[in-house]
Amino acid sequence: xxxxxxxxxxxxxxxxxxxxxxxxxxxxxxxxxxxxxxxxxxxxxxxxxxxxxxxxxxxxxxxxxxxxxxxxxxxxxxxxxxxxxxxxxxxxxxxxxxxxxxxxxxxxxxxxxxxxxxxxxxxxxxxxxxxxxxxxxxxxxxxxxxxxxxxxxxxxxxxxxxxxxxxxxxxxxxxxxxxxxxxxxxxxxxxxxxxxxxxxxxxxxxxxxxxxxxxxxxxxxxxxxxxxxxxxxxxxxxxxxxxxxxxxxxxxxxxxxxxxxxxxxxxxxxxxx
Amino acid sequence: xxxxxxxxxxxxxxxxxxxxxxxxxxxxxxxxxxxxxxxxxxxxxxxxxxxxxxxxxxxxxxxxxxxxxxxxxxxxxxxxxxxxxxxxxxxxxxxxxxxxxxxxxxxxxxxxxxxxxxxxxxxxxxxxxxxxxxxxxxxxxxxxxxxxxxxxxxxxxxxxxxxxxxxxxxxxxxxxxxxxxxxxxxxxxxxxxxxxxxxxxxxxxxxxxxxxxxxxxxxxxxxxxxxxxxxxxxxxxxxxxxxxxxxxxxxxxxxxxxxxxxxxxxxxxxxxxxxxxxxxxxxxxxxxxxxxxxxxxxxxxxxxxxxxxxxxxxxxxxxxxxxxxxxxxxxxxxxxxxxxxxxxxxxxxxxxxxxxx
Numbered sequence: 014x015x016x017x018x019x020x021x022x023x024x025x026x027x028x029x030x031x032x033x034x035x036x037x038x039x040x041x042x043x044x045x046x047x048x049x050x051x052x053x054x055x056x057x058x059x060x061x062x063x064x065x066x067x068x069x070x071x072x073x074x075x076x077x078x079x080x081x082x083x084x085x086x087x088x089x090x091x092x093x094x095x096x097x098x099x100x101x102x103x104x105x106x107x108x109x110x111x112x113x114x115x116x117x118x119x120x121x122x123x124x125x126x127x128x129x130x131x132x133x134x135x136x137x138x139x140x141x142x143x144x145x146x147x148x149x150x151x152x153x154x155x156x157x158x159x160x161x162x163x164x165x166x167x168x169x170x171x172x173x174x175x176x177x178x179x180x181x182x183x184x185x186x187x188x189x190x191x192x193x194x195x196x197x198x199x200x201x202x203x204x205x206x207x208x209x210x211x212x213x214x215x216x217x218x219x220x221x222x223x224x225x226x227x228x229x230x231x232x233x234x235x236x237x238x239x240x241x242x243x244x245x246x247x248x249x250x251x252x253x254x255x256x257x258x259x260x261x262x263x264x265x266x267x268x269x270x271x272x273x274x275x276x277x278x279x280x281x282x283x284x285x286x
Numbered sequence: 287x288x289x290x291x292x293x294x295x296x297x298x299x300x301x302x303x304x305x306x307x308x309x310x311x312x313x314x315x316x317x318x319x320x321x322x323x324x325x326x327x328x329x330x331x332x333x334x335x336x337x338x339x340x341x342x343x344x345x346x347x348x349x350x351x352x353x354x355x356x357x358x359x360x361x362x363x364x365x366x367x368x369x370x371x372x373x374x375x376x377x378x379x380x381x382x383x384x385x386x387x388x389x390x391x392x393x394x395x396x397x398x399x400x401x402x403x404x405x406x407x408x409x410x411x412x413x414x415x416x417x418x419x420x421x422x423x424x425x426x427x428x429x430x431x432x433x434x435x436x437x438x439x440x441x442x443x444x445x446x447x448x449x450x451x452x453x454x455x456x457x458x459x460x461x462x463x464x465x466x467x468x469x470x471x472x473x474x475x476x477x478x479x480x481x482x483x484x485x486x487x488x489x490x491x492x493x494x495x496x497x498x499x500x501x502x503x504x505x506x507x508x509x510x511x512x513x514x515x516x517x518x519x520x521x522x523x524x525x526x527x528x529x530x531x532x533x534x535x536x537x538x539x540x541x542x543x544x545x546x547x548x549x550x551x552x553x554x555x556x557x558x559x560x561x562x563x564x565x566x567x568x569x570x571x572x573x574x575x576x577x578x579x580x581x582x583x584x585x586x587x588x589x590x591x592x593x594x595x596x597x598x599x600x601x602x603x604x605x606x607x608x609x610x611x612x613x614x615x616x617x618x619x620x621x622x623x624x625x626x627x628x629x630x631x632x633x634x635x636x637x638x639x640x641x642x643x
Contacts, residue, residue: 179371182338187385187436188359197384201375 039262045255053252068256072243078260081239085264088150088235089218092157093211096165099158101207104169105195109178119170122163130160130223141228150233153225157218165214172206173199205275212272219265236261288349288362288439288472289314290335295344297327297334297496304330306496307344312474312489317466320476321483322493323519328476329444331493335474336365336442348439359385364433365442368449370425372417372432379404379413382431403434406468423454430465443475447482459485480520484508492516514640517568523597525634526574526608530567535559540635540643542567545604548581552630557643565643568634571597574610576618580625582608586618600624 016024045053047064072078107115137156138147146152176199181189184198200207222237229238240261243254269276290312297305304327312318320328333339335346337358346353353361372381380387382403383396391399404410407427417425426446433441443462447455463486466473477483483490484504492499492507492515500512504520511517517525530550534541539553542565550567559565576598584602596616600608610626618624635643 177369177371179367179369180373183365183367183371183373183432184384185338186336186358186363186365187432188388189384193388198373 042255042258045252046259047256048252050250050252053255068252069260071253072257072260076239076242076257078239081234081236081261082264084150084153084233085219085235085237085261088153088157088233089215091150091154092161092218093214095154095158096161096214097169097207097211100162100165100169100210101195101200103166104173105191105199107166107170108173108176109181119167122166126160126163134227137224138227146228148229148231148233152228153233153235156224156228157221160221160224161214161217164217165210168210168213169203169207172203172210175206176202209276212269212276216265216269289347290440290472290474291345291347291350292331292335293345293347295331295334295346296342297330297339298342303342304496305334305342308496308498310491310498310501312472315470315472317463317473317475317486317488318491319483319487319489320474320491320493321478321480321519322499324478326493327496328478328493330496332365332442332444332474332476335440336363337361338365359388362439363442364436364438364440365444366426366429366433366446368445370417370429370449372425372428374417377414377416378409378420378428378431381417381428382435384432385436399435399437400431403431406434406465407431422450423458426450426458427461430462434465434469439471441469441471441473443473445477446475447477448479455482462486481522484520490520492519510642511568511634512642514566514568514636514642517634517636517642521570523571523609523611526569526571528567528569528606528608530565532559532561532563532565534561535563542635544581545602545606550581550628550630550633552633552635554631555635555643557635559637559643564638566636566640568636569608569628570632571609571611573629573632574608575627576610576612576616576624577627578625580627582626582628584608584624584626586620586622586624589616589618589620598624600626602626 044062046068047066048059048062049065049067052059052062107119141147141152141156144152146155180202181194181198184194189197219235220237222241225235225237226241229235234242240254240258243250243257290310292308292310292312295305295308296303308331320331322328330339334341337353337356341354348361348363373384376384379397379400382400383391386396386399400413401410404413407430409424409427409431412420412424412428417428420428426449429446446462447458450458459482462473462475466486475482475486487504489501490504490507491501494515500507500516502510507516507520511520511525514527518527528545530542530544532540533543533549535557537556539551539555540557540559541549541551543549544567582600582602584600586598587601587607588599590597590599591614594614596612596614596618598610598612598616598618600610602608608626612618637643
């Protein structure tokens with residue numbers, strides 16, 4: 014049965030409504046960044062205003078955007094590579110050499126994501142302090158890789174499950190050792206899935222704020238800490254905060270936009286085959 | 287030279303024993319087919335030989351050497367999988383030369399071997415294609431080519447034709463038979479299709495529930511099945527199996543009472559049957575003839591005309607159904623009442639525990 018025009022309209026309206034609702038805060042932030050501080054806090058909110066770049070100037074003078082952005086890029090990519098390096102062998106083992114405990118292991122890994130991070134803040138902080146990892150990029154790379162590890166293993170595991178095991182067995186008959194199986198067969202075959210996983214991991218790392226705020230001060234501070242520095246002691250400056258936020262999320266937004274086809278394909282892989 | 291010897295091979299998955307102490311001797315250059323219904327363990331047995339599964343108990347010898355703990359590629363075997371298992375991201379040429387690449391063979395040598403295999407299998411024009419650009423039959427040939435390139439002592443085939451359509455299957459069957467002839471190596475072949483088994487094998491191994499039921503040449507199995515299972519499994523259409531009772535038995539022969547009213551003498555059959563003992567009578571469709579009166583009477587319910595012969599399915603009077611083979615131009619039609627005659631010399635007899643007498 015074909016859906017009626019009314020139904021189609023309704024669905025379209027709901028979809029647009031939901032999309033706008035989700036996009037509105039971002040739009041508002043974008044607009045506020047171009048307002049004066051006074052315009053930004055006026056009630057009722059102003060829709061028409063005279064745009065200004067003074068916030069961007071101020072933000073630029075007060076904090077080192079380039080430094081934070083570089084940190085974000087290095088940390089996100091570094092953590093993703095580290096997580097992939099650990100997860101690929103793990104997912105390979107789980108997917109192709111299942112045992113009675115495979116399911117339990119997977120669930121256990123996921124269950125660590127249910128723990129509120131603040132619960133381990135103090136021990137992690139003390140560990141970082143004693144290991145001289147506070148305010149270092151390598152410290153954040155390690156903690157980001159670890160917090161994303163369960164998700165990365167899970168995603169890779171589902172992608173690897175889709176690879177017929179006979180192909181790897183044929184490789185084994187042809188003389189492939191596990192390392193060659195991974196390198197020549199599994200990785201090329203699961204490349205789209207691995208790419209989606211890496212993209213998701215980069216985005217999650219980019220947006221992570223809890224650990225970056227608590228474990229960095231300035232040297233290794235990524236963009237999330239950069240944003241937060243504008244909500245601090247002198248009070249809230251909405252317009253400057255908005256400008257800073259816009260600058261912080263712009264790269265990942267553009268990155269996400271460019272890679273969305275890959276992301277959607279990867280994340281719905283298997284579900285719509 | 288390659289003989290494969292299985293000595294009391296067992297395989298368990300957890301508590302479930304799927305292969306139960308198999309003893310088998312596979313001669314050099316033989317074509318051995320493992321056949322049996324699904325779940326009988328034939329594929330597992332092949333995978334044990336290949337080294338893809340670990341042997342739980344027993345010894346596996348190739349050319350007299352124990353290979354239980356030798357990795358698959360070092361056993362000198364090559365395997366063709368049911369799903370072909372080609373590497374989808376590699377060209378046909380790369381698929382075939384992958385094993386050589388892993389073994390560190392030079393490019394020139396690899397090319398030479400791939401070209402040689404491609405020539406044998408008529409794949410020369412497809413070498414640069416990816417597997418997804420090939421038809422099922424071509425993929426199958428690439429999978430065989432990948433095995434040939436390794437120049438193995440033993441070829442293993444795991445239901446290689448079951449993904450092909452009927453016409454192609456017959457064609458590939460002939461190709462595999464010719465390949466065996468020209469390569470002159472040992473081949474072990476797994477199938478559930480007894481026609482494939484009959485046509486390809488030097489020696490058939492019939493398996494059920496992880497154990498060997500009978501080993502023999504195709505004709506031995508056909509003419510002298512050791513038990514009811516083999517009798518029912520080998521032959522198409524299947525052997526007619528009818529319950530009967532011993533009427534009189536002596537060292538020289540048996541007279542049995544047929545369902546319905548007739549009786550049948552099976553001469554020259556040494557036995558220790560006792561009167562009134564239940565037995566099963568087995569008769570191949572080609573050993574039954576239309577005849578009036580005959581030992582059986584019934585109604586034709588289906589007539590399958592294949593051209594060269596006709597199979598008649600007859601509901602006999604006590605409710606059992608039998609199949610008979612008649613001439614292609616048989617005049618019998620559906621709903622005809624017919625009589626069927628059988629010659630006791632061509633019949634098989636099985637005792638109550640299913641063993642042939």
